[in-house]
Amino acid sequence: MTSPPTSTRLLLHATRDYSTVNGIDSLDTPPTYTHFIKHYLEPNLPVLIGPALTTNWRARQQWVCPVTGKPNFDNLREQLCSNEPVHVPVADCQCKDFTDQKRSTMDLKGFLDEWEEHSQADKPSRMYLKDFHFVKTFPDYGAYETPDIFCDDWMNEFWTRRTDMDDDYRFVYCGGDGTFTPFHADVYRSYSWSANICGVKKWTLFPPNQEHLFQDKLHNTVYDIENVDPTLFPDFHKAKRFTIYQEPGYTLFVPSGWWHQVHNIGDTISINHNWCNGSNLDLLVESMTSDLKEVEREIEHLKDMMDQDEWIETCQKLLLLNSGWDWSTLWNMCSTVRERVKRQQLGEEVAVATAVGTVLKDGVDS
Incomplete structure (x- = not known):
């Protein structure tokens, strides 16, 4: 795979045409950076990439039980939970809070214990560990390496070098069966990539330029696409959408401005970056x-x-x-x-x- 250039030139696109998009590409072999730019980054189109992109990651090898394919809770506790509490952000998937879910913090060990208990009892989960700044919390752990095709990342280059704050857009997500992320478009209309470590994610993606179908008269947006009030959103059913199932090891590139909702099927762990460069500036x-x-x-x-x-x-x-x-x-x-x-x-x-x-x-x- 070729390495990305040191910068991406700014291309001010007159239009991006999504009317002819009939599906989401799936690639067994990771593309070269040149191919990725031409076919996905510049036209702002999603693509699902096979497990070869993540095979050698420590997270793929040590966070998953090779027999069951479920999270290796013992390894996760041993490697990530020390004597000092590790506070992580969690969302309550059964409690709506405006356009999001109610957020709180938990100790990582307590979250893993509760998650494992639900998993062993084969019960749906309620709490979803989301937006966990893993690299900031464990800077020397080395759970993964950013794939070459996603390395021209202006957002994380800037935010990780800032001297006035300590922040980034590199996250880990962990949740049991039934946890989900409500309908949204990514922060700042950035790109994102999401690599699935275990479990299956159901993605429903909507191409841009349909936002008028997602809003009610007060400009409130649909919260859950599986529970839409037709009296408030009478035209939502007209919106063009694509549904894919992301298997373990697969990585999804989500382009700028593509609204989406994500449901976890079984116990899932994923690694996600929000990012941008000259192609979506x-x-x-x-x-x-x-x-x-x-x-x-x-x-x-x-x-x-x-x-x-x-x-x-x-x-x-x-x-x-x-x-x-x-x-x-x-x-x-x-x-x-x-x-x-x-x-x-x-x-x-x-x-x-x-x-x-x-x-x-x-x-x-x-």
């Missing part, structure tokens, strides 16, 4: 612009009370609170990549903290 900008317009509409009645600079600053602060980033964040991400590429081209080694610190200051000023 225009979609990220479009998403942020839409979020900003919504903020501006909400506080339009205050605009006459502010001068232009104060109005812009207020809108950006609210955008950051509501969406998790603002124009300064986007600028900083792109500038971080630009600085790294520039130094690579000059053959220079650069102190990461110094470079990112300078970029952050430049971004705030801009």
